[in-house]
Amino acid sequence: MWDYRVVKERTKDxxxxxxxxxxxxxxxxxxxxxxxxxxxxxxxxxxxxLEKNIDWFKEAFAKPVLYEKDDGxxxxx
Numbered sequence: 001m002w003d004y005r006v007v008k009e010r011t012k013d014x015x016x017x018x019x020x021x022x023x024x025x026x027x028x029x030x031x032x033x034x035x036x037x038x039x040x041x042x043x044x045x046x047x048x049x050l051e052k053n054i055d056w057f058k059e060a061f062a063k064p065v066l067y068e069k070d071d072g073x074x075x076x077x
Contacts, residue, residue: 001025002023002025003063004023004060005023005031005060006018006060006065007021007023007034007066008065008068008077009067010070019037021036021037022034022035023066031066032073032074034066034074064077
């Protein structure tokens with residue numbers, strides 16, 4: 001299963017950033033991987049698909065924020 005989630009990361013210079021990412025969960029509901037957004041992240045073939053995905057992005061704010069650890073794994077804040 002996957003879902004859009006807010007992911008918090010700390011850059012090498014210590015800056016904290018938040019991003020929307022596609023997060024994949026195991027059968028126990030634990031995050032195990034995510035896809036880094038790239039320049040095509042907000043591109044879809046129709047306005048309807050774009051609107052649907054923006055709605056899913058909005059739903060991500062109602063769920064726990066995930067923290068990207070230095071090793072690339074995720075944990076719930």
